[in-house]
Amino acid sequence: MAETGAEEEALREVRRCLAGFPAEARELCFTESVPYLDSLPSPLEFFREWVCPNKPCIIQNAIKHWPALKKWTLAYLRDIVNSKLVSVAVTPNGYADAVYQDWFVMPEERHMPFSTFLDIVEKKVILPGVFYVQKQCSNLTEEFPELMDDVEPEIPWMSQALGKKPDAVNFWLGESTAVTSLHKDHYENLYCVISGEKHFLLHPPSDRPFIPYEMYPPATYHMLEDGSFEVVDDKTAEKVPWIPLDPLNPDWERYPEYAQTKPLQCTVKAGDMLYLPSLWFHHVRQSHGCIAVNYWYDMEYDLKYSYYQLLDSLTKAVELK
Numbered sequence: 159m160a161e162t163g164a165e166e167e168a169l170r171e172v173r174r175c176l177a178g179f180p181a182e183a184r185e186l187c188f189t190e191s192v193p194y195l196d197s198l199p200s201p202l203e204f205f206r207e208w209v210c211p212n213k214p215c216i217i218q219n220a221i222k223h224w225p226a227l228k229k230w231t232l233a234y235l236r237d238i239v240n241s242k243l244v245s246v247a248v249t250p251n252g253y254a255d256a257v258y259q260d261w262f263v264m265p266e267e268r269h270m271p272f273s274t275f276l277d278i279v280e281k282k283v284i285l286p287g288v289f290y291v292q293k294q295c296s297n298l299t300e301e302f303p304e305l306m307d308d309v310e311p312e313i314p315w316m317s318q319a320l321g322k323k324p325d326a327v328n329f330w331l332g333e334s335t336a337v338t339s340l341h342k343d344h345y346e347n348l349y350c351v352i353s354g355e356k357h358f359l360l361h362p363p364s365d366r367p368f369i370p371y372e373m374y375p376p377a378t379y380h381m382l383e384d385g386s387f388e389v390v391d392d393k394t395a396e397k398v399p400w401i402p403l404d405p406l407n408p409d410w411e412r413y414p415e416y417a418q419t420k421p422l423q424c425t426v427k428a429g430d431m432l433y434l435p436s437l438w439f440h441h442v443r444q445s446h447g448c449i450a451v452n453y454w455y456d457m458e459y460d461l462k463y464s465y466y467q468l469l470d471s472l473t474k475a476v477e478l479k
């Protein structure tokens with residue numbers, strides 16, 4: 159479509175504003191690393207200092223009082239959960255819910271005895287693929303209710319701060335090769351590490367102008383009898399917007415503007431809790447056999463959410479050639 163000189167000028171101005179916005183927001187709102195808190199906050203303090211300004215922090219020793227911290231070894235989990243069937247995400251490369259070639263590919267969801275899964279993590283059994291217990295539908299309460307007494311059903315000060323209970327309590331246990339690709343969620347996320355370490359790479363929502371999204375047909379991995387994986391295209395489903403960029407190894411030729419971001423990187427250790435605010439982009443890696451539990455509280459669909467939607471729409475609109 160032909161544009162008049164005034165329209166072209168307006169478009170250039172919008173592009174200029176969007177390109178300047180991430181740095182302006184960073185300087186105004188964020189520190190260069192994720193701050194640590196050394197004591198549990200009051201609900202009011204937490205809401206005022208962290209949730210409302212949408213800033214991440216790590217609360218040291220936040221879950222030191224949970225029995226899980228002392229009890230949850232792989233041997234204990236084997237004893238308690240035993241051979242019950244659980245859902246395990248299996249992929250050829252460790253990337254579940256990620257872009258592969260021209261698809262958005264989801265893992266093969268395998269139901270297997272928990273003890274077999276542990277055999278794989280402990281390398282007593284070698285099978286093709288990378289295995290990760292990571293089903294995000296409150297799998298701790300749904301699939302592992304026998305473990306609930308060792309943790310808390312909610313984080314009391316967060317429930318009080320937000321005036322609601324968590325929508326989901328998730329359990330994560332997997333191999334070091336299992337990686338969670340860069341994405342964001344509409345949850346206030348309290349991420350607690352019980353054993354091992356999780357490595358997070360974070361971008362504030364204000365980095366959206368430099369974070370590429372593309373549309374991909376959804377597909378699912380499926381392992382064949384010879385141990386190789388095929389990608390099964392879900393022909394009836396609609397395309398999915400996803401981030402094709404690997405922040406640890408960016409394709410600079412395709413996404414040169416990503417160089418203008420400054421991601422925050424942090425490691426969450428056993429006993430600590432990361433507050434990962436809603437709409438923050440995150441990429442997650444872990445030490446082998448890391449055990450974690452997280453609480454997803456639905457975000458408020460308030461003006462902040464609307465501003466993000468506007469940023470997202472403008473970013474998409476000016477990309478349109």
Ligand SMILES: O=C(O)CCC(=O)C(=O)O
Binds near residue numbers: 347349356
């Ligand atoms: O621990 C992981 O692998 C991913 C966590 C995550 O993406 C989340 O809590 O939203």
